[in-house]
Amino acid sequence: MIASSQKHIDDTLLYAHETDDYARLVEGYQIASEFFLMQRDVDRACFYLTQAYVYALVSDHEKKDDINAILCQYGRNS
Amino acid sequence: MKHIIKDTLANVRQTINKARGLPNDFYTSQEVFAYEKENFFFKGWFAVCSRHKLSVPGAVYPITFFDLPLLVVRDKDDVIRVFQNTCRHRGMILVDEPTKTNGIVRCPYHSWCYSLSGELRISPHVGGPGKNVHEDMCKEDLGLFSFRCQEYMGVVFVNISGDAPDFEEYIGSLKKKWHEFQRPLYYAEQDSSFTLNIDCNWKLAVENYCESYHLPWVHPGLNSYSRLEDHYDIIDEEGHRFSGQGTHFYQPTVGEDGKKFDIFPALSSQWDKAAEYIALYPNVLFGVHKDHVFSIVLQPISESKTCEHIDIYYASEEMVSDEWKEKRKANCKLWKDIFEEDIFVVEGMQRGRYGPLFDGGKFSPAMDNATHFFHRWVVSRV
Numbered sequence: 140m141i142a143s144s145q146k147h148i149d150d151t152l153l154y155a156h157e158t159d160d161y162a163r164l165v166e167g168y169q170i171a172s173e174f175f176l177m178q179r180d181v182d183r184a185c186f187y188l189t190q191a192y193v194y195a196l197v198s199d200h201e202k203k204d205d206i207n208a209i210l211c212q213y214g215r216n217s
Numbered sequence: 218m219k220h221i222i223k224d225t226l227a228n229v230r231q232t233i234n235k236a237r238g239l240p241n242d243f244y245t246s247q248e249v250f251a252y253e254k255e256n257f258f259f260k261g262w263f264a265v266c267s268r269h270k271l272s273v274p275g276a277v278y279p280i281t282f283f284d285l286p287l288l289v290v291r292d293k294d295d296v297i298r299v300f301q302n303t304c305r306h307r308g309m310i311l312v313d314e315p316t317k318t319n320g321i322v323r324c325p326y327h328s329w330c331y332s333l334s335g336e337l338r339i340s341p342h343v344g345g346p347g348k349n350v351h352e353d354m355c356k357e358d359l360g361l362f363s364f365r366c367q368e369y370m371g372v373v374f375v376n377i378s379g380d381a382p383d384f385e386e387y388i389g390s391l392k393k394k395w396h397e398f399q400r401p402l403y404y405a406e407q408d409s410s411f412t413l414n415i416d417c418n419w420k421l422a423v424e425n426y427c428e429s430y431h432l433p434w435v436h437p438g439l440n441s442y443s444r445l446e447d448h449y450d451i452i453d454e455e456g457h458r459f460s461g462q463g464t465h466f467y468q469p470t471v472g473e474d475g476k477k478f479d480i481f482p483a484l485s486s487q488w489d490k491a492a493e494y495i496a497l498y499p500n501v502l503f504g505v506h507k508d509h510v511f512s513i514v515l516q517p518i519s520e521s522k523t524c525e526h527i528d529i530y531y532a533s534e535e536m537v538s539d540e541w542k543e544k545r546k547a548n549c550k551l552w553k554d555i556f557e558e559d560i561f562v563v564e565g566m567q568r569g570r571y572g573p574l575f576d577g578g579k580f581s582p583a584m585d586n587a588t589h590f591f592h593r594w595v596v597s598r599v
Contacts, residue, residue, distance in 0.1 A: 182348075196330055
């Protein structure tokens with residue numbers, strides 16, 4: 140189940156990278172982050188959330204502040 | 218510079234009737250070129266680019282001067298800033314091409330992100346995967362390196378050393394002379410700029426620009442409406458920062474449809490038929506007319522190569538609308554044709570300076586004042 144979901148996430152993100160689709164990158168990395176939060180794997184979740192934040196920042200995505208707030212909540216950004 | 222004997226430069230300092238021009242080394246030597254970088258450019262103010270290269274808020278424009286990578290940015294509040302185009306992490310070039318951002322510059326290597334005011338916003342995974350903080354990482358200390366910058370007549374100027382005199386002191390005498398042109402300039406990016414890559418030292422572009430002596434020979438087309446005898450020298454006796462030429466007979470000739478570009482408002486009658494062409498040292502050439510203005514930023518590439526960035530500006534918003542596109546294109550072509558006519562002379566003077574017997578040349582006491590003034594400025598900085 141995990142492997143299959145992770146493959147789906149990886150495929151989605153690869154496609155978003157190939158097409159430089161920043162909105163999809165933000166969404167994909169956020170979904171990946173949520174996936175690992177559900178597994179209580181905070182380090183991996185924050186890895187993906189950081190990726191989401193970078194693309195949100197660069198694209199001035201409406202969720203950039205929300206994403207950063209979660210990173211700060213986990214002590215992963217200041 | 219050690220091998221350039223003082224006697225040679227003393228010859229340049231003489232009055233024009235006795236003076237010689239700058240020695241060959243000032244055009245052919247890498248050592249002199251390196252000296253000029255520090256002493257003519259980086260310790261003072263020099264032109265970087267037209268402000269209009271940054272057409273919208275969020276625009277970023279990379280340009281290199283003497284191998285120094287610069288990044289000119291325009292933030293959402295229209296403030297222009299100039300940074301070193303280098304990431305604080307691994308020294309990666311941040312931006313390779315002019316582009317529009319959403320207010321963030323992201324290093325393509327490890328995605329360190331900077332705001333357009335230069336602050337480091339995030340250094341992702343810097344404390345390990347998913348950890349964007351580390352006790353030894355202080356964001357406040359890791360912003361982009363910035364340089365003082367100012368604007369005049371649509372051009373961005375920078376001071377690299379950080380300790381040049383105030384910009385107002387640098388620009389003061391020209392600003393005073395051309396105070397009537399202190400107005401908004403309008404620009405149509407798609408048809409009002411071009412670049413010329415020329416095989417000559419940057420100083421030859423300055424010298425050729427600021428004298429009118431060559432006009433009847435190199436630009437015979439100008440004879441019909443801008444004759445040699447209509448021209449006069451311009452010398453900045455007050456600030457010693459520019460020289461050039463003016464004409465008492467400027468007559469716009471663009472197009473045959475009878476339409477005329479709008480004129481800058483509230484100009485005095487002096488400008489009804491006058492136009493002036495000034496080289497502001499070290500590296501920007503301006504031309505002002507009642508109906509348009511242009512700037513040429515000289516980007517020295519090497520001791521024998523220069524890139525000229527030409528941008529033309531107009532007097533009203535309407536003049537940059539689509540309706541005036543064909544007329545603007547004609548005006549741009551007119552100037553491009555004229556500047557291209559100059560290429561063979563500046564490149565020819567460059568090649569001529571590899572002849573060791575050339576002694577700097579003998580100035581015309583009547584016609585070469587603006588060039589001689591520039592040479593004196595050069596030696597005043599050696």
